[in-house]
Amino acid sequence: MSARPESLIERAARVYDFNAHLRGRADAPVEAVAVEEPVAARVQDAAPTGTLAAIPAEFLSDSDDDGLDEWIAPPSDVAMIDRTMLAEMGMLVPGAPVGALAEEFRLVKRQLLLTARIVAEGPLRQRARTILVGSGKPGEGKTFCAINLAISLAAERDVEILLVDADFAKPDVLARLGVDGEHTGLLDILADARIDPEACVIRTDVPQLSLLAAGKRSHSDTELLASARTGEVLDRLLAANPKRIIVFDSPPALAASPASVLALLVGQVMLVVRADRTTEGDVQEAVQLLDGCDEIHLVLNAVSYEPGRGRFGSYYGRGE
Structure with a gap:
């Protein structure tokens, strides 16, 4: 008897490990999650369903004889985003059902997109399509917010997102997305004028989302950033794709100097403020260091949930 052909789910399971959440990572730490609203507990509860994320349409062919779409392996130069890992960390999962966290980042990105239009009318022009995500001190959730913001923005119809890991001392963006290996990144590009920036952009299997690694660590990172x-x-990265928005995950402003240099170059800054940790003095000092950018937005992270506030928790069935 000949073996039956694999189903779509069986073929996809070789790429997306749908059962990983059953093995679980009970001891894995989850970064605090609230963005203007406490969603940490709700996102953790929703994580298992988020692992069954939609398979990107570009990797499905027309139906075969059994009526199922056929799985097509993505090109070798396309990085596979680990959706199971994202779900286990309580982060947005591309293609998953909309929940409270997705709605919070919808609000955040809408304000950023509106501001970008205004900034584009001024002297910055195409630099209006650049956003720096930072914090005052480590542990306030800036990488968590940078990745979620990039995933949320990538769901827009008319934009393409380039997420840049600019936290050179502790680069973590690619690892959190499950992208392995060493990649030529921003510091390498800045140090060697022969490197084509566009050639270093990493395509992913999330439509409209690309990545740029931090690059080889250097003791001259601030000086490289401050160079012409x-x-x-x-400008080359922006000109290469008129729809591109560049999101930088920067170092904490009070812990490393590159953040203040990057702030001079971008259209907007999204400063993550952790409600249970960041002091008013930390916020004021961070804003002063980043005031090379005229547009600084504060995003409150890790807010305690208050039943009855009437935000997205109860609407999406997680009000208790």
Whole structure:
């Protein structure tokens, strides 16, 4: 008897490990999650359903004889985003049902997109399509927010997102997305004018989302960022794709100097403020260091949930 052909789910399971959440990572730490609203507990509860994320349409062919769409392996130069890992960390999962966290980031990105239009009318022009996500001190959730913001923005119809890991001392963006290996990144590009920035952009299997690694660590990271080469690289990346929005995950402003240099180059800053940790003095000092950018937005993270507030928790069935 000949073996039956694999189903779509069986073929997809070789790429997306749908059963990983059953093995579980009970001891894995989950970064605090609230963005203007406490969603940490609700997102953790929703994580298992989020692992069954939609398979990108570009990797499905027309139906075969059994009536199912056929799985097509993505090109070798396309990085596979680990949706199971995202779900286990309580983060947005591309293609998953809309929940409270997705709605919070919809509000955040809408304000950023509206501001970008205004900034584009001024002297920055195409630099209006650049956003720096940072914090005052480590542990306030800026990488968590940068990744979620990029995933949320990538769901827009008319934009393409380039998420840049600019936390050179502790790069973590690619690892959190499950992208392995060493990649030529921003510091390498800045240090060597022969490197084509566009050639270093990493395509992913999330439609409209690409990545740029931090690059080889250097003791001259701030000086490289302060050079004229940085502006040239940014302008080349923006000019290469008129729909592109660049999101930087920067180092904490009070812990490393590159953040203040990057703030001079971008259209907007999204400063993550952790409600249970960041002091008013920390916020004021961070804003002063980042005031090279005229548009600074504060996003409150890790807010305690208050039943009856009437935000997205109860609407999506997680009001208790």
